[in-house]
Amino acid sequence: xTLAHPLRGQALAAVVLIVWxxxxxxxxxxxxxxxxxxxWPGSFLWSAVAVLPWLALxxxxxxxxxxxxGARPWQLLLALLATAAALILLQAAADxxxxxxxxxxxxxxxxxxxPLGIGVVxxxxxxxxxxxxxxxxxxxxxxxxxxxxxxxxxxxxIAAADNYIELQIGKRTLIRRMTMQAAERELASFDFVxxxxxxxxNRRRIEAVAGTNGDRxxxxxxxxxxxxxxYASRLNA
Numbered sequence: 001x002t003l004a005h006p007l008r009g010q011a012l013a014a015v016v017l018i019v020w021x022x023x024x025x026x027x028x029x030x031x032x033x034x035x036x037x038x039x040w041p042g043s044f045l046w047s048a049v050a051v052l053p054w055l056a057l058x059x060x061x062x063x064x065x066x067x068x069x070g071a072r073p074w075q076l077l078l079a080l081l082a083t084a085a086a087l088i089l090l091q092a093a094a095d096x097x098x099x100x101x102x103x104x105x106x107x108x109x110x111x112x113x114x115p116l117g118i119g120v121v122x123x124x125x126x127x128x129x130x131x132x133x134x135x136x137x138x139x140x141x142x143x144x145x146x147x148x149x150x151x152x153x154x155x156x157x158i159a160a161a162d163n164y165i166e167l168q169i170g171k172r173t174l175i176r177r178m179t180m181q182a183a184e185r186e187l188a189s190f191d192f193v194x195x196x197x198x199x200x201x202n203r204r205r206i207e208a209v210a211g212t213n214g215d216r217x218x219x220x221x222x223x224x225x226x227x228x229x230x231y232a233s234r235l236n237a
């Protein structure tokens with residue numbers, strides 16, 4: 001799993017911590033140069049409310065829903081501007097509560113430009129990486145058998161990808177033009193189970209099931225895949 005795909009578990013926690021500390025260091029350096037002040041607690045608070053939401057937006061943009069929403073440039077721009085506006089209003093409310101009413105609006109806008117620009121670059125980069133990998137996988141000369149049953153034992157899981165399915169076999173991803181329903185029928189007798197509208201997994205490759213009822217995940221081949229509510233009973237069976 002790479003930064004171009006949604007992060008989960010320890011990887012997500014590590015990235016959140018790194019971004020939070022980096023944002024606090026930026027704010028602390030800014031305040032020190034501007035006022036000569038050492039305000040680490042305030043810097044960490046600022047990073048939590050002014051930087052981490054951009055990370056949340058970036059991670060959401062990599063989910064299937066976020067990817068579809070950001071497919072249109074105007075919708076992606078709308079999401080970015082809405083995030084920036086919300087953070088400016090939050091900053092204004094915090095300033096009003098603290099009695100710092102003299103902070104210029106232009107300054108708040110200016111301080112949002114770096115994370116806004118970084119957010120645009122990261123979202124476009126992640127989309128580009130995923131698109132390039134999908135295109136490369138589709139163009140890959142697949143010499144394997146067309147019948148999924150012949151390679152069922154080597155498949156870790158299958159993911160839906162528009163009019164295709166992605167077969168995850170170790171570190172290799174193969175693309176087939178087939179619906180998820182057809183793949184599920186073909187592999188019905190090979191102990192594959194549908195855990196999500198997008199994922200069909202090899203039950204024999206499941207390493208663990210983690211999380212609570214509202215956020216259960218299957219750990220398989222070093223990755224974690226979500227369990228949809230409507231498919232949970234199939235996994236339990």
